[in-house]
Amino acid sequence: MKKSVIQSLLSATTCLAMMATSPVLAGDYDGVTIDAKLIGGQQYEGLYALISNWEMATGASVNIISKKNHFELDREFKSDIAAGTTDWCVGSNHSSFAPQYPSLYTDMTSYNEAEQLAGFVPAMIESSTIGGRLVMLPRAQFDVSVLYYQVSLYEDASNQSAYKAKFGVDLAPPITLDEFKQQAIFFADPPNFYGTQYAGKDEGAAGRFYEMVVANGGAMFNADFTPAFNSDAGRESLQWFVDLYEAGAVPPGTTSYLWDELGAGFASGTIGINLDWPGWSGYFNDPEASKAAGNVGITVQPMGSAGIHTGWSGFHGFSVTEDCANKEAAASLVTFLTSEASQIVESAGGSLPTRTAVWDVAVAAAEGDEYRTMALNAFKEGAKHAFAVPQTEYWIEATNLIFPELQAAILGDKTVDEALQDASDAVDEMMQENGVY
Amino acid sequence: MPSLILIFEKSNMSLKKIPPWLLLILPAIIILAAVILIPLMFSLYSSFTSYRLTRPDTLFNWIGTFNYEKAVKSSVFWAAFGRTILFLTVALNLEMFLGLGLALLVSRVTRGQRLLRTVMMFPMMFSPVLVGFQFKFIFNDNVGLVNNALQSLGLSNRAIPWLVDEKLAMFSIIFAEVWMSTSVFAILILAGLFSIPQDPQEAAKVDGCSPWQSFRHITLPFIMPFIFIAMAIRSLDVARAYDIVQVMTNGGPARRTEILWTLIGRTGYVDAKMGYANAMGYVSIFLAIFFTVYFFRKLNAARAELGMAG
Numbered sequence: 001m002k003k004s005v006i007q008s009l010l011s012a013t014t015c016l017a018m019m020a021t022s023p024v025l026a027g028d029y030d031g032v033t034i035d036a037k038l039i040g041g042q043q044y045e046g047l048y049a050l051i052s053n054w055e056m057a058t059g060a061s062v063n064i065i066s067k068k069n070h071f072e073l074d075r076e077f078k079s080d081i082a083a084g085t086t087d088w089c090v091g092s093n094h095s096s097f098a099p100q101y102p103s104l105y106t107d108m109t110s111y112n113e114a115e116q117l118a119g120f121v122p123a124m125i126e127s128s129t130i131g132g133r134l135v136m137l138p139r140a141q142f143d144v145s146v147l148y149y150q151v152s153l154y155e156d157a158s159n160q161s162a163y164k165a166k167f168g169v170d171l172a173p174p175i176t177l178d179e180f181k182q183q184a185i186f187f188a189d190p191p192n193f194y195g196t197q198y199a200g201k202d203e204g205a206a207g208r209f210y211e212m213v214v215a216n217g218g219a220m221f222n223a224d225f226t227p228a229f230n231s232d233a234g235r236e237s238l239q240w241f242v243d244l245y246e247a248g249a250v251p252p253g254t255t256s257y258l259w260d261e262l263g264a265g266f267a268s269g270t271i272g273i274n275l276d277w278p279g280w281s282g283y284f285n286d287p288e289a290s291k292a293a294g295n296v297g298i299t300v301q302p303m304g305s306a307g308i309h310t311g312w313s314g315f316h317g318f319s320v321t322e323d324c325a326n327k328e329a330a331a332s333l334v335t336f337l338t339s340e341a342s343q344i345v346e347s348a349g350g351s352l353p354t355r356t357a358v359w360d361v362a363v364a365a366a367e368g369d370e371y372r373t374m375a376l377n378a379f380k381e382g383a384k385h386a387f388a389v390p391q392t393e394y395w396i397e398a399t400n401l402i403f404p405e406l407q408a409a410i411l412g413d414k415t416v417d418e419a420l421q422d423a424s425d426a427v428d429e430m431m432q433e434n435g436v437y
Numbered sequence: 438m439p440s441l442i443l444i445f446e447k448s449n450m451s452l453k454k455i456p457p458w459l460l461l462i463l464p465a466i467i468i469l470a471a472v473i474l475i476p477l478m479f480s481l482y483s484s485f486t487s488y489r490l491t492r493p494d495t496l497f498n499w500i501g502t503f504n505y506e507k508a509v510k511s512s513v514f515w516a517a518f519g520r521t522i523l524f525l526t527v528a529l530n531l532e533m534f535l536g537l538g539l540a541l542l543v544s545r546v547t548r549g550q551r552l553l554r555t556v557m558m559f560p561m562m563f564s565p566v567l568v569g570f571q572f573k574f575i576f577n578d579n580v581g582l583v584n585n586a587l588q589s590l591g592l593s594n595r596a597i598p599w600l601v602d603e604k605l606a607m608f609s610i611i612f613a614e615v616w617m618s619t620s621v622f623a624i625l626i627l628a629g630l631f632s633i634p635q636d637p638q639e640a641a642k643v644d645g646c647s648p649w650q651s652f653r654h655i656t657l658p659f660i661m662p663f664i665f666i667a668m669a670i671r672s673l674d675v676a677r678a679y680d681i682v683q684v685m686t687n688g689g690p691a692r693r694t695e696i697l698w699t700l701i702g703r704t705g706y707v708d709a710k711m712g713y714a715n716a717m718g719y720v721s722i723f724l725a726i727f728f729t730v731y732f733f734r735k736l737n738a739a740r741a742e743l744g745m746a747g
Contacts, residue, residue, distance in 0.1 A: 078706065400707060
């Protein structure tokens with residue numbers, strides 16, 4: 001109830017703020033209809049509720065013609081491009097998917113003043129700029145994985161003494177990936193309890209591998225997009241996954257887990273430490289949904305052997321299609337949905353903002369809530385180390401070639417060297433075939 | 438206006454020239470061409486191009502047989518091809534034997550047979566996606582029903598990786614497929630059992646045949662046409678199996694359960710390489726054609742044996 005009152009107040013403030021500051025005057029887009037294809041889900045609805053304010057202020061109306069998750073939207077966008085039916089106007093976008101649609105979306109630079117763009121975290125505007133074109137504006141849905149852990153494991157006296165006796169150091173949440181692995185193996189008691197878990201398939205597996213490679217001082221691709229992950233850093237990273245699997249520190253089915261299974265796993269109370277996204281923080285500490293509630297600690301993600309923290313990140317945004325009949329009106333809607341006032345409303349629901357000023361508002365709003373404050377501080381610290389996926393339209397295709405080879409090494413079908421060589425060869429062939437080099 | 442009349446007259450004349458039989462089947466030909474022939478020709482054409490969904494201009498980039506050569510040289514494709522045949526063979530035979538057993542049992546039931554037949558059809562009514570999710574949960578290694586039951590009963594003290602282990606993952610998928618579709622065989626074979634004339638059966642009893650001899654030499658030849666019809670229908674279904682595999686494992690892990698359709702689906706819609714996906718599709722269509730021809734030959738042979746050929 002309290003939350004909805006706050007949201008209503010914020011919503012009204014947003015409306016007033018927009019009317020006061022927007023260059024668009026009431027009635028500017030009278031009779032204009034903007035067709036939109038947006039990401040669907042409960043966590044996104046708070047922002048969509050504000051659309052009526054924009055409609056009221058501009059006289060335009062928004063017709064949401066599709067509401068799906070990003071993987072389904074991705075398939076729909078590709079079909080639209082193939083069929084030439086891209087005359088809808090506003091689409092949800094994501095930093096990991098955006099490079100795949102080089103011709104679908106228009107350059108937003110001319111529709112936004114530099115001052116307006118300066119309010120975003122610079123790295124995100126950089127990631128939204130593909131081939132010199134600003135193809136999306138980020139909304140308050142920023143993702144970087146931080147470390148979740150069960151506090152009781154670290155407070156347990158017998159755990160503390162056993163760990164100290166075995167490794168000669170005090171038991172504390174891990175700072176490095178090596179410590180992470182060591183502790184996960186230490187905590188594991190299969191099949192009742194596992195030290196950790198990881199995304200084992202699709203872009204999730206390749207993404208985790210990617211951030212480990214970077215943290216260990218390597219890179220996925222060279223500047224010309226030839227594969228670079230078949231390196232010492234690559235071997236060190238893949239060996240990390242293999243060691244955890246071989247030691248039984250992760251559930252044996254982890255190679256078939258993705259975000260939902262991982263979230264459910266930590267919430268079941270059977271996972272000790274877990275790299276996961278900010279969106280899960282509320283769920284993990286909800287007594288009705290999670291057995292780990294009241295026992296959840298959150299801290300910055302660990303760093304690799306190169307002293308670099310993991311930080312594979314992504315964020316949601318909105319784009320305007322090239323074929324939109326009224327790009328100006330569509331851009332106005334996108335500007336509104338990603339404005340400071342809108343981000344304040346959206347991040348009040350627990351998601352992370354992509355505007356610098358909104359971070360401070362979120363931290364202030366969490367005052368008095370110990371858990372939320374801890375979470376926000378961890379996310380804020382984690383965001384400092386964030387890096388986006390390599391900017392190639394073939395990223396998703398590359399991940400589809402890489403992750404089965406990672407799985408093959410994890411499950412023992414191939415050695416680490418064989419798997420990396422095969423993955424590197426496959427990506428190299430794909431890049432050449434696509435004329436990248 | 439005069440030109441319009443001319444066109445009408447001309448078209449009227451040309452219509453008159455079309456033989457009546459062709460005129461009558463023309464609507465069917467047009468509909469078939471629109472919904473089958475044109476898409477088929479389009480996909481066949483695109484398999485000779487570098488067509489990517491996200492770059493429509495590539496549809497006109499003719500690359501000859503490159504996609505076919507790539508598919509034929511790809512070990513991933515042939516592994517998926519082999520797995521699809523294995524999947525097809527094991528699932529079809531299991532469904533056939535279980536369906537035959539089920540039909541024989543149900544045919545013996547004297548009371549409540551109609552209810553049993555209805556119950557038997559329940560699994561067929563579920564969508565394959567739903568069945569996939571159901572068995573994905575049942576076989577989950579950590580929170581799944583099977584592992585929890587085995588551990589609670591003291592039959593296992595470890596989390597069995599049903600959807601990860603090379604053999605178990607394929608077993609789990611086949612189990613789900615068999616659970617859903619065995620009743621197709623059972624219903625068709627049951628129909629066959631009901632159509633068997635009683636005279637030969639009774640004659641066999643009088644002649645002192647054992648139950649096995651009656652089944653082997655009288656019942657089985659009579660129901661063979663029904664079995665082959667079921668085989669032909671199901672072989673096409675199973676050869677196109679996608680939903681259950683996609684939901685349960687999506688072809689993984691490490692391509693251990695990759696079948697043709699998960700590979701083709703990912704290549705076409707996720708990687709957006711529709712030209713290559715279509716080429717793989719055309720190569721694998723021969724799989725479906727082969728099984729169809731094989732079972733129809735068997736069906737005709739069985740019909741000939743019963744004097745039903747022609």
